[in-house]
Amino acid sequence: MTDLHEKFAEIRDDIKPEWDDDDTERALANVPKRRAQRRRRKQIGGALALIAVVGVAGLVAINTPTGSISAPNQIDMVAELPTGVVGQPTSSAFALRDGSNVAPGPNSTVTLVESTQGADRVELEDGAATFTISAAPNRRVYVLAGKVQFEAERTTTFEVRKSSDYVEVFVVNGSVLVTTQGEQVTLEKGARKQFPLEDSDVGAVPIVFAPDSVAEAVEVAEAEIDAKTEPTPAAAADRDIDIERPAQDEWERLAQEREWKAAARALDDAEPDTIEQLLLAADVRRYAGQPIKALPYLQEVAAEHRGDSRAAMAQFQKGRILMNAGQHADAAAAFASVRKMPANGAVAEDALSREVEAWFRSGDRDKARNRAESYLEAYPDGYRAKVVRRYGGITSP
Amino acid sequence: MPASGHSYLRDLGSDVEESDVSPMDFESVFRRYASYVSTILFRTLGDRSDVEDLVQDVFIDAFKGIDNLEEPEALKGWLAVIAVRRARRHIRKKKVKSFIGLDDLAVAPELIETGASPEHEALIQQVYENLQRLSANDRLAWTLRHVHGMTLKEVSAACECSMSTTKRRVARAEEKLQKAMEHD
Numbered sequence: 001m002t003d004l005h006e007k008f009a010e011i012r013d014d015i016k017p018e019w020d021d022d023d024t025e026r027a028l029a030n031v032p033k034r035r036a037q038r039r040r041r042k043q044i045g046g047a048l049a050l051i052a053v054v055g056v057a058g059l060v061a062i063n064t065p066t067g068s069i070s071a072p073n074q075i076d077m078v079a080e081l082p083t084g085v086v087g088q089p090t091s092s093a094f095a096l097r098d099g100s101n102v103a104p105g106p107n108s109t110v111t112l113v114e115s116t117q118g119a120d121r122v123e124l125e126d127g128a129a130t131f132t133i134s135a136a137p138n139r140r141v142y143v144l145a146g147k148v149q150f151e152a153e154r155t156t157t158f159e160v161r162k163s164s165d166y167v168e169v170f171v172v173n174g175s176v177l178v179t180t181q182g183e184q185v186t187l188e189k190g191a192r193k194q195f196p197l198e199d200s201d202v203g204a205v206p207i208v209f210a211p212d213s214v215a216e217a218v219e220v221a222e223a224e225i226d227a228k229t230e231p232t233p234a235a236a237a238d239r240d241i242d243i244e245r246p247a248q249d250e251w252e253r254l255a256q257e258r259e260w261k262a263a264a265r266a267l268d269d270a271e272p273d274t275i276e277q278l279l280l281a282a283d284v285r286r287y288a289g290q291p292i293k294a295l296p297y298l299q300e301v302a303a304e305h306r307g308d309s310r311a312a313m314a315q316f317q318k319g320r321i322l323m324n325a326g327q328h329a330d331a332a333a334a335f336a337s338v339r340k341m342p343a344n345g346a347v348a349e350d351a352l353s354r355e356v357e358a359w360f361r362s363g364d365r366d367k368a369r370n371r372a373e374s375y376l377e378a379y380p381d382g383y384r385a386k387v388v389r390r391y392g393g394i395t396s397p
Numbered sequence: 398m399p400a401s402g403h404s405y406l407r408d409l410g411s412d413v414e415e416s417d418v419s420p421m422d423f424e425s426v427f428r429r430y431a432s433y434v435s436t437i438l439f440r441t442l443g444d445r446s447d448v449e450d451l452v453q454d455v456f457i458d459a460f461k462g463i464d465n466l467e468e469p470e471a472l473k474g475w476l477a478v479i480a481v482r483r484a485r486r487h488i489r490k491k492k493v494k495s496f497i498g499l500d501d502l503a504v505a506p507e508l509i510e511t512g513a514s515p516e517h518e519a520l521i522q523q524v525y526e527n528l529q530r531l532s533a534n535d536r537l538a539w540t541l542r543h544v545h546g547m548t549l550k551e552v553s554a555a556c557e558c559s560m561s562t563t564k565r566r567v568a569r570a571e572e573k574l575q576k577a578m579e580h581d
Contacts, residue, residue: 031453
């Protein structure tokens with residue numbers, strides 16, 4: 001058979017876009033109008049962001065013990081925060097001696113465990129909290145969540161969430177040193193990682209990343225991607241055209257500030273381009289409560305960057321969204337395709353175990369059992385073996 | 398145009414706004430290359446709607462980053478890069494909108510020459526319909542190479558990717574198109 005492009009070459013001349021001098025003149029005359037339109041869009045985006053910031057500030061103000069329900073500016077809010085009381089669990093925001101502050105989220109509890117001249121220790125008991133740490137020489141602030149300790153290395157804002165089996169941290173600004181069971185890692189702005197909550201008598205365990213968020217896969221795979229697909233600006237400089245690095249979009253800025261709803265609104269009018277942007281866009285949709293809208297971005301990552309481990313993570317995430325949406329058979333198919341992806345090391349086991357669960361929930365017990373047997377064969381001591389046995393209808397040995 | 402950039406931009410100072418640039422310069426570049434840019438957009442998108450807006454966006458964007466140009470001869474390529482960026486965003490936006498039911502992916506027939514034979518017209522329609530199913534990058538690489546007739550090197554520059562990635566994308570698109578059209 002003749003190659004398609006050869007066949008197409010014969011008729012290429014039949015593709016004649018209609019664009020003449022009149023079109024050029026009309027388009028040129030309308031450029032000022034287009035510029036004004038673009039400016040308006042930018043202003044609307046900015047206004048939405050401002051509304052979001054004011055809204056969040058109002059909510060935080062309502063949560064402060066002062067009882068103020070007005071929306072003071074952020075400096076006033078910080079000034080009004082009471083100093084934390086040692087040993088008293090609280091769900092309200094408070095300040096530390098050095099001006100740092102701690103803001104628990106809804107249904108969350110934190111305790112100022114210790115406050116001395118040299119250091120403050122705060123423990124996140126339940127839920128989530130935001131820590132805004134002021135850089136103060138000779139003074140440290142330690143945050144504990146289970147067996148995981150966080151320490152800001154300079155002026156830093158970070159968020160910690162504690163669930164039944166892991167602790168998640170997201171660094172909004174600055175840098176955080178994480179210590180868990182003898183291992184240390186420094187996380188910079190924009191990083192999000194999860195750490196398992198292990199019993200202390202298990203001994204030192206490596207820091208592992210639970211495959212819960214696509215965004216964290218960015219870091220997991222960073223070392224792998226340099227040699228692949230997209231060129232670096234330096235490589236581009238070797239060519240005739242000097243590549244412009246696109247400025248950060250408004251939705252990305254809002255996402256970094258975890259203003260998910262505002263970021264999602266700004267994202268409506270944006271076009272994520274790179275793999276990083278696509279993954280972030282998916283996160284924005286998920287955290288803004290629009291998981292279904294995350295699917296096209298994840299699909300794009302999975303389709304266009306198949307050899308990249310982030311593609312496997314994206315596909316895995318897609319499976320989870322479909323599962324939560326009740327589309328169990330589709331979820332199972334998504335998890336199954338993760339296993340077939342080349343760079344799936346970080347999520348292969350999880351994907352297989354979730355596939356078992358998805359088939360079970362879809363009502364296909366045979367497939368659930370079949371996949372469960374595959375899991376137990378591949379990972380006889382897998383950390384999800386118990387769950388897999390249950391969904392696969394396999395009794396314990 | 399000096400090798401280091403545009404003197405008329407530099408001379409106006411660092412806080413120059415795009416609207417402060419001499420309209421003659423913008424207009425002459427626009428008049429000279431609007432047709433070229435529109436052709437890239439038409440052929441990659443297969444659709445006339447929004448092309449006028451996109452052409453304007455390409456020139457507005459180009460003048461924002463024009464200081465990055467080191468050689469005046471690179472202007473045409475620079476415009477191609479920006480046109481491809483815009484096309485890529487447009488394709489992705491359409492896909493997302495179509496996914497959430499705000500848009501459809503219908504193919505517009507107006508880019509076909511009126512004198513084309515029915516067979517040719519049908520093939521073009523078929524190809525563009527199937528192009529909608531490809532990823533934005535694969536679609537762009539294939540259309541730039543085989544519809545627009547760029548060389549692989551030109552496609553690589555316009556898509557801001559390596560030659561090997563370009564080859565891979567073109568081949569992948571061709572394979573998927575072939576398969577899809579065999580099933581049509």
